[in-house]
Amino acid sequence: MSITNGNRFGFGSGIRADSLFRIVFGSAVVVAGLLLLGVILSMVASSMPVWSIQTPLSFVFGDRWAGEVTQPDGSITGNYGAVPVIWGTAVSSVIAILIAAPIGILAAVYLVEFAPRKLAAPLTFLVELMAAIPSVVIGLWAAGDLSIRLRDSVEWWVASTLGRVFPWLSEDPNAPASQSVFRAGMVLAIMIIPMVVAVSREVIRSVPQSLREGFIGMGATRWETIRHVVLPAARVGLTGAVLLALGRAIGETIAVTMVIGNAEGIPSSLFLPGQTIASKIASNYGEAGSPTQVGALAALGICLFAVTFLLSLAIRLVVRRSMRQGGRVG
Amino acid sequence: MQQPEIESKNGATTPRVVPTGVPAIADTGAVSTTGNLVLQNLEVFYGGFRAVNNVSLQIESKSVTALIGPSGCGKSTLLRSINRMHETIPNATVRGTVTLDGVDLYGSHVDPVRVRRVIGMVFQKPNPFPTMSIFGNVASGLRLAGISNKGEISAIVEDSLKKAALWNEVKDKLDEPGTSLSGGQQQRLCIARAIAVRPEVILMDEPCSALDPIATLKIEELIRELRAEYTIVIVTHNMQQASRVSDSTAFFSMGEDRGGYLVESGRTPQIFTAPTQQLTEDYVAGRFG
Numbered sequence: 001m002s003i004t005n006g007n008r009f010g011f012g013s014g015i016r017a018d019s020l021f022r023i024v025f026g027s028a029v030v031v032a033g034l035l036l037l038g039v040i041l042s043m044v045a046s047s048m049p050v051w052s053i054q055t056p057l058s059f060v061f062g063d064r065w066a067g068e069v070t071q072p073d074g075s076i077t078g079n080y081g082a083v084p085v086i087w088g089t090a091v092s093s094v095i096a097i098l099i100a101a102p103i104g105i106l107a108a109v110y111l112v113e114f115a116p117r118k119l120a121a122p123l124t125f126l127v128e129l130m131a132a133i134p135s136v137v138i139g140l141w142a143a144g145d146l147s148i149r150l151r152d153s154v155e156w157w158v159a160s161t162l163g164r165v166f167p168w169l170s171e172d173p174n175a176p177a178s179q180s181v182f183r184a185g186m187v188l189a190i191m192i193i194p195m196v197v198a199v200s201r202e203v204i205r206s207v208p209q210s211l212r213e214g215f216i217g218m219g220a221t222r223w224e225t226i227r228h229v230v231l232p233a234a235r236v237g238l239t240g241a242v243l244l245a246l247g248r249a250i251g252e253t254i255a256v257t258m259v260i261g262n263a264e265g266i267p268s269s270l271f272l273p274g275q276t277i278a279s280k281i282a283s284n285y286g287e288a289g290s291p292t293q294v295g296a297l298a299a300l301g302i303c304l305f306a307v308t309f310l311l312s313l314a315i316r317l318v319v320r321r322s323m324r325q326g327g328r329v330g
Numbered sequence: 331m332q333q334p335e336i337e338s339k340n341g342a343t344t345p346r347v348v349p350t351g352v353p354a355i356a357d358t359g360a361v362s363t364t365g366n367l368v369l370q371n372l373e374v375f376y377g378g379f380r381a382v383n384n385v386s387l388q389i390e391s392k393s394v395t396a397l398i399g400p401s402g403c404g405k406s407t408l409l410r411s412i413n414r415m416h417e418t419i420p421n422a423t424v425r426g427t428v429t430l431d432g433v434d435l436y437g438s439h440v441d442p443v444r445v446r447r448v449i450g451m452v453f454q455k456p457n458p459f460p461t462m463s464i465f466g467n468v469a470s471g472l473r474l475a476g477i478s479n480k481g482e483i484s485a486i487v488e489d490s491l492k493k494a495a496l497w498n499e500v501k502d503k504l505d506e507p508g509t510s511l512s513g514g515q516q517q518r519l520c521i522a523r524a525i526a527v528r529p530e531v532i533l534m535d536e537p538c539s540a541l542d543p544i545a546t547l548k549i550e551e552l553i554r555e556l557r558a559e560y561t562i563v564i565v566t567h568n569m570q571q572a573s574r575v576s577d578s579t580a581f582f583s584m585g586e587d588r589g590g591y592l593v594e595s596g597r598t599p600q601i602f603t604a605p606t607q608q609l610t611e612d613y614v615a616g617r618f619g
Contacts, residue, residue, distance in 0.1 A: 216415065217453070218447070219471065220443070220474050221443055229461075232461035235461070
């Protein structure tokens with residue numbers, strides 16, 4: 001082969017292989033993007049019938065899911081309001097986060113800062129196992145045994161103390177509800193704790209050891225180092241962990257549907273049944289007959305998607321900020 | 331002058347106070363006689379591995395002692411055993427004694443947290459606390475020591491930054507994050523942070539290895555100035571640095587069992603020009619290491 005022959009350096013075939021792979025990998029991205037677009041478009045299309053009987057504003061701010069009536073002339077009138085389910089989603093998720101964030105972060109601090117190596121590995125594995133429990137299994141456990149136990153312990157205790165002052169924490173002692181918004185929040189907390197632990201653990205582990213040593217070297221105890229150096233340095237990442245878990249809680253469907261009671265309207269107390277966006281869609285879809293009914297549920301789906309989309313946008317902003325901060329170190 | 335209170339009575343934890351045996355800010359000129367370190371038959375282990383072998387060494391008060399030797403010979407490990415930092419690594423243990431002015435730092439009544447307040451440390455890579463301002467970094471140790479008087483803290487921060495030759499560069503931006511400074515400035519900030527709590531000994535673990543030559547020179551100049559007030563022990567890979575900044579030098583090497591041991595120690599000029607051991611001569615002449 002002569003030097004003037006380009007094949008001596010093998011070009012041609014290498015470039016062809018590269019462009020082939022570029023097309024393969026590129027089309028995978030295009031498929032994923034098209035799927036997302038397809039979901040959004042089909043949701044919007046399915047929701048269209050409901051906009052013939054009401055406006056998006058009256059949907060989002062309507063406080064009653066009244067349903068629809070077919071008039072003698074064949075036209076449909078009705079009103080669907082999303083406020084009660086948005087309320088249920090928000091309240092159950094906030095309860096879940098209030099319980100799961102402190103427990104999860106404290107557990108992560110223990111795993112990284114205190115647990116001996118021999119204990120940390122099996123404990124971490126256990127937490128990961130907990131995350132792997134299918135939500136329907138948790139729902140089954142929660143709807144049966146756990147729900148009643150929570151009602152007769154935590155709920156009963158709160159209702160008979162705080163409930164005397166705040167009506168939204170009260171219950172009828174003679175006929176406590178068998179399902180409630182509060183219990184949905186507790187079940188969500190159980191489901192998202194592993195996620196908070198796992199992400200927080202990574203965040204805390206990524207705080208440079210040199211910072212811990214610097215503070216310990218100045219005469220700080222372990223606890224002072226965690227409080228004044230490790231947690232502040234991890235603050236942004238921990239916020240991200242909590243937001244990620246919040247996203248999971250907002251979208252969680254099956255376990256919530258099994259314990260929340262699926263009652264219409266905003267309940268007067270957290271210890272009464274309610275509904276979330278996701279549980280409403282799951283429990284009503286099977287019975288939705290008319291295009292407007294399906295449309296109303298699709299519109300709820302759009303609301304849920306919008307909320308989780310905004311949340312992941314917030315997480316991206318938080319993570320970008322934390323990376324900028326990290327870049328300044330050293 | 332009083333002994334620093336690192337030993338608590340009957341093993342009970344004593345309330346935290348600033349080490350009292352050290353000169354107050356206004357107290358200039360008075361030459362303290364404290365800060366004498368003595369290592370005796372010191373051995374440091376990581377689990378079953380002996381990283382430092384039977385080291386006995388006297389470290390003179392108010393002077394700079396350089397620990398030199400090839401990589402892996404246990405210099406840093408030895409340094410970290412002086413303020414009990416190595417204990418933060420699981421399974422790390424020590425045999426032998428380290429005494430500071432007659433107090434056994436490994437005695438059963440000694441709180442390692444208090445040891446580290448009397449024996450400060452500067453690390454290889456500058457490590458300012460990223461969530462604290464320049465001021466906050468220097469003040470952090472004072473707050474740990476329980477000082478809450480704002481005026482007092484400000485005075486000590488200013489004084490420490492001046493001693494660390496950083497004040498003029500940062501006095502107008504004390505509220506900016508410590509991590510906004512250049513590498514050399516960050517290291518001087520870490521030195522200011524260490525001296526703010528009025529230690530008697532400052533340990534430096536290759537403090538210039540991450541810095542450029544000009545920043546290195548500034549730190550070396552600073553080390554020579556700080557010698558008047560503090561006992562300084564510095565680990566360095568840079569033999570020119572050792573000869574420039576130190577009064578005494580201890581040369582370490584690695585034994586057949588991979589544990590480090592002390593080959594010889596002495597006045598720096600003597601170690602560099604007339605060592606008694608062939609190994610030392612080969613090392614300082616650059617023939618290995």
